[in-house]
Amino acid sequence: MGSYFKENKTRIISELSQWLSIPTISALPEFKPEIKRGTQWLSEHLEGIGLNNVEIIPTEQDAPPIVYADWLEAGSDKPTVLIYGHYDVQPADPIDEWVSAPFDPQVRDDKIYARGANDNKGQHFIILKAIEALLSEDKGKLPNIKLFLEGEEEVGGTHLEEFIKENSKKLSADICLIADTPMLGPDQPSIITGLRGLVYMELIVNSAKTDMHSGHYGGNVHNPIQVLSWILSKLKDENGKVLIPYFYDDVKEWSPKERAKINEVTMSEGEIIEHTGVRVLFGEEEYSPIERFGIRPTLDINGIWGGFSGEGPKTVIPKTAGAKVSIRMVAHQDPEKIEQSFKDYVTSITPKGVDIKFKTYSKEPAIIIDPSNKYFQTAVEALKDVFGKEPKFVMEGGSIPVGGHIKKYLDIDTIYMGFGLPDDNLHAPNEKFNLGMLDKGIETTIKFLKELT
Amino acid sequence: MGSYFKENKTRIISELSQWLSIPTISALPEFKPEIKRGTQWLSEHLEGIGLNNVEIIPTEQDAPPIVYADWLEAGSDKPTVLIYGHYDVQPADPIDEWVSAPFDPQVRDDKIYARGANDNKGQHFIILKAIEALLSEDKGKLPNIKLFLEGEEEVGGTHLEEFIKENSKKLSADICLIADTPMLGPDQPSIITGLRGLVYMELIVNSAKTDMHSGHYGGNVHNPIQVLSWILSKLKDENGKVLIPYFYDDVKEWSPKERAKINEVTMSEGEIIEHTGVRVLFGEEEYSPIERFGIRPTLDINGIWGGFSGEGPKTVIPKTAGAKVSIRMVAHQDPEKIEQSFKDYVTSITPKGVDIKFKTYSKEPAIIIDPSNKYFQTAVEALKDVFGKEPKFVMEGGSIPVGGHIKKYLDIDTIYMGFGLPDDNLHAPNEKFNLGMLDKGIETTIKFLKELT
Numbered sequence: 067m068g069s070y071f072k073e074n075k076t077r078i079i080s081e082l083s084q085w086l087s088i089p090t091i092s093a094l095p096e097f098k099p100e101i102k103r104g105t106q107w108l109s110e111h112l113e114g115i116g117l118n119n120v121e122i123i124p125t126e127q128d129a130p131p132i133v134y135a136d137w138l139e140a141g142s143d144k145p146t147v148l149i150y151g152h153y154d155v156q157p158a159d160p161i162d163e164w165v166s167a168p169f170d171p172q173v174r175d176d177k178i179y180a181r182g183a184n185d186n187k188g189q190h191f192i193i194l195k196a197i198e199a200l201l202s203e204d205k206g207k208l209p210n211i212k213l214f215l216e217g218e219e220e221v222g223g224t225h226l227e228e229f230i231k232e233n234s235k236k237l238s239a240d241i242c243l244i245a246d247t248p249m250l251g252p253d254q255p256s257i258i259t260g261l262r263g264l265v266y267m268e269l270i271v272n273s274a275k276t277d278m279h280s281g282h283y284g285g286n287v288h289n290p291i292q293v294l295s296w297i298l299s300k301l302k303d304e305n306g307k308v309l310i311p312y313f314y315d316d317v318k319e320w321s322p323k324e325r326a327k328i329n330e331v332t333m334s335e336g337e338i339i340e341h342t343g344v345r346v347l348f349g350e351e352e353y354s355p356i357e358r359f360g361i362r363p364t365l366d367i368n369g370i371w372g373g374f375s376g377e378g379p380k381t382v383i384p385k386t387a388g389a390k391v392s393i394r395m396v397a398h399q400d401p402e403k404i405e406q407s408f409k410d411y412v413t414s415i416t417p418k419g420v421d422i423k424f425k426t427y428s429k430e431p432a433i434i435i436d437p438s439n440k441y442f443q444t445a446v447e448a449l450k451d452v453f454g455k456e457p458k459f460v461m462e463g464g465s466i467p468v469g470g471h472i473k474k475y476l477d478i479d480t481i482y483m484g485f486g487l488p489d490d491n492l493h494a495p496n497e498k499f500n501l502g503m504l505d506k507g508i509e510t511t512i513k514f515l516k517e518l519t
Numbered sequence: 520m521g522s523y524f525k526e527n528k529t530r531i532i533s534e535l536s537q538w539l540s541i542p543t544i545s546a547l548p549e550f551k552p553e554i555k556r557g558t559q560w561l562s563e564h565l566e567g568i569g570l571n572n573v574e575i576i577p578t579e580q581d582a583p584p585i586v587y588a589d590w591l592e593a594g595s596d597k598p599t600v601l602i603y604g605h606y607d608v609q610p611a612d613p614i615d616e617w618v619s620a621p622f623d624p625q626v627r628d629d630k631i632y633a634r635g636a637n638d639n640k641g642q643h644f645i646i647l648k649a650i651e652a653l654l655s656e657d658k659g660k661l662p663n664i665k666l667f668l669e670g671e672e673e674v675g676g677t678h679l680e681e682f683i684k685e686n687s688k689k690l691s692a693d694i695c696l697i698a699d700t701p702m703l704g705p706d707q708p709s710i711i712t713g714l715r716g717l718v719y720m721e722l723i724v725n726s727a728k729t730d731m732h733s734g735h736y737g738g739n740v741h742n743p744i745q746v747l748s749w750i751l752s753k754l755k756d757e758n759g760k761v762l763i764p765y766f767y768d769d770v771k772e773w774s775p776k777e778r779a780k781i782n783e784v785t786m787s788e789g790e791i792i793e794h795t796g797v798r799v800l801f802g803e804e805e806y807s808p809i810e811r812f813g814i815r816p817t818l819d820i821n822g823i824w825g826g827f828s829g830e831g832p833k834t835v836i837p838k839t840a841g842a843k844v845s846i847r848m849v850a851h852q853d854p855e856k857i858e859q860s861f862k863d864y865v866t867s868i869t870p871k872g873v874d875i876k877f878k879t880y881s882k883e884p885a886i887i888i889d890p891s892n893k894y895f896q897t898a899v900e901a902l903k904d905v906f907g908k909e910p911k912f913v914m915e916g917g918s919i920p921v922g923g924h925i926k927k928y929l930d931i932d933t934i935y936m937g938f939g940l941p942d943d944n945l946h947a948p949n950e951k952f953n954l955g956m957l958d959k960g961i962e963t964t965i966k967f968l969k970e971l972t
Binding site for chain 2: 092093094095156157159160220221222248262264266268273274275276277278279280281282283284285286287288289291292294295296297298299300301302304306333338342343344345346347348349350355358359362363364365366367368369370371372373374375376377378379380381382383384385387388389390392394417418419420421427428462463464465488491492493494495496
């Protein structure tokens with residue numbers, strides 16, 4: 067007998083393609099109508115699979131709404147599973163590097179290509195199809211479900227935290243399930259035992275009231291791009307160490323035994339080189355790649371701009387230049403302290419007479435999951451059953467801020483069980499999702515949910 | 520009796536406005552049709568003022584053509600003046616900082632605002648109107664004229680040098696006149712005795728074959744923006760010294776007496792602050808602002824790009840980042856040597872495993888003018904007459920590469936007599952030209968030309 071995916075393959079791929087074809091980009095205001103179209107499509111789909119009380123809940127300042135649905139017919143003796151996902155996707159630029167258009171989903175070589183194919187439409191689609199399978203074929207085996215999907219994940223929106231805080235009763239549950247993380251490989255199941263936190267900031271350097279001609283003023287004035295390069299060059303040294311004072315002060319130290327366990331998961335140099343095309347690895351020498359990924363904090367410049375970037379030369383000294391900088395934090399680091407140290411340090415190294423302004427987009431701590439949690443154990447068993455192999459435990463380098471809010475306001479833990487692969491090109495051109503992982507993901511999630519009833 | 524400008528003010532402003540309304544931007548391919556429209560307008564205008572043999576001369580690779588015209592009726596006993604200008608303008612971005620649209624010229628407070636109002640349309644318009652005045656009112660007082668205007672000045676095009684080299688007979692003359700430089704102030708005439716050279720380069724840093732998610736790969740790979748910041752931070756130190764090895768080796772040292780003469784021209788801190796809005800000056804401590812401007816080489820980053828620069832956060836590590844860098848050279852520095860030192864140095868400080876590529880847009884030496892030249896003396900007298908004040912001699916910080924080509928291939932000197940002002944916002948939003956300077960410029964140029972017959 068085939069799996070639920072195999073038995074319904076044509077329909078499921080067609081539905082997922084519909085979902086992926088709606089460019090629900092939250093970062094760019096011009097895509098607002100698509101956000102609306104997306105939430106409408108989603109609501110209809112949630113109703114279609116048999117969920118109740120579907121609602122599109124507006125947020126303040128006309129930000130992307132939250133879509134809610136539930137199914138509470140399992141009875142009060144059964145646990146309630148809260149499911150979170152996000153329907154917004156990253157911008158698709160650089161567009162010209164996509165093999166097929168980002169919002170024209172295409173299946174090639176048993177993979178579906180589109181922006182959001184993994185992050186997060188493909189991933190939450192797994193849970194939707196698992197619920198659909200149980201509602202249509204085995205209703206008695208579904209626990210109570212509360213499901214919400216937000217549209218501001220990719221822009222670090224603040225409305226979700228408000229929503230969770232104000233709706234703690236509506237969202238009350240026994241456990242939260244999120245599919246927004248990768249697996250180690252198609253044949254190596256894994257599950258998340260930790261996630262890095264994220265502080266994301268923008269800095270703008272200004273030196274003058276107008277752009278200047280470099281022939282006239284070159285040699286006599288500060289150039290904001292030069293100033294920015296001085297600042298950014300002092301954020302990280304050429305050994306990969308972050309240079310912000312106090313940055314490493316609170317970082318959790320792991321025992322040799324714990325580090326050995328973490329290193330059971332391999333993340334080889336060859337693997338990273340194959341997936342990214344980098345020619346060498348670069349990071350803290352005294353840690354392995356998997357440790358740098360999971361238990362070490364880091365800092366990256368995610369964007370920079372200033373002056374003339376068109377074709378040809380333009381001899382301008384711009385009045386302003388800017389950059390976006392993100393810090394991935396690990397256990398025990400305090401985002402408030404990190405943000406403040408960053409601002410204090412950057413201000414202290416900015417030359418006199420040059421202004422610097424900061425904007426914070428995100429400020430979320432790292433998360434650590436207790437492996438003795440019974441729901442976690444259920445997930446581990448489900449993975450083992452479907453993949454035929456013991457799942458490995460992974461400290462994940464990415465960040466999912468919502469887990470922290472759920473812990474804080476609903477007082478429940480979260481199971482991070484996603485089915486992406488490391489080469490899925492998240493946030494990059496040619497994002498994809500393997501149909502084999504979609505298949506196994508649905509089977510695993512069905513087993514997990516069934517086991518809770 | 521009024522000046523030629525005052526007597527024809529409405530017509531002259533209307534003609535100049537027509538000229539300024541054509542967006543002859545050479546840096547952006549989409550403006551190619553406007554280049555064509557511009558050269559047609561210009562040709563008709565040159566014929567209209569009475570010049571002969573008007574030609575639009577195509578260049579290779581369909582680059583902007585050269586417009587030529589002459590008037591050789593003064594007789595072979597009279598000198599021939601070669602006139603150079605450029606009809607192309609800088610891109611207008613950032614557009615939203617213009618008070619009035621860049622290609623919708625407006626007169627406010629006796630100044631005309633538009634892209635190109637100074638550089639170079641307003642400036643060469645002065646010479647055109649001086650020729651027009653003499654041709655219409657005093658033909659016997661005009662020397663022989665050969666005039667050519669190019670369309671690649673703002674992109675450092677290479678076709679002009681070819682053109683001059685191949686047409687040395689057609690362009691043969693006794694002296695060249697160029698209006699493309701500023702005056703010290705509306706009431707302080709000045710004339711150029713030197714110009715800085717220019718090496719303009721682009722550098723592109725690449726570390727991977729694809730953009731990467733900073734959560735997945737942050738801590739394990741090189742970030743090209745971080746690498747670029749390390750490189751750029753090492754180009755200039757925090758005292759304003761360029762750090763490229765051998766950079767200052769050939770720089771002409773000036774005697775205390777020469778430096779005293781150069782410092783007769785004041786360029787005060789207050790002036791620069793007023794014109795640019797910078798809060799402090801920044802440059803080599805041991806030189807005055809006017810020395811840093813005229814006799815000291817410098818380096819500026821004119822543009823930078825990489826990663827995500829849109830609104831909001833995007834957690835990407837881009838595969839590529841780039842910057843544009845220009846070096847202003849002074850007397851005795853060799854552009855070839857400077858370019859090579861720059862490339863060698865940058866390559867030597869680029870981390871292993873990261874690729875760097877260079878592109879050179881411009882490579883022109885500095886120019887020094889001999890004040891004992893008789894045509895230079897004629898220009899000085901004309902300035903003195905019209906402004907009622909002895910002109911000051913200025914070592915100019917900007918670069919006009921064509922002067923070097925004219926010296927090399929035609930073996931004549933160039934008089935750089937322009938009428939811009941330091942606050943004209945060249946290459947920046949709200950570029951303008953003072954109508955009072957247009958007026959005095961035409962009168963001075965008429966006197967200069969008359970004196971040569």
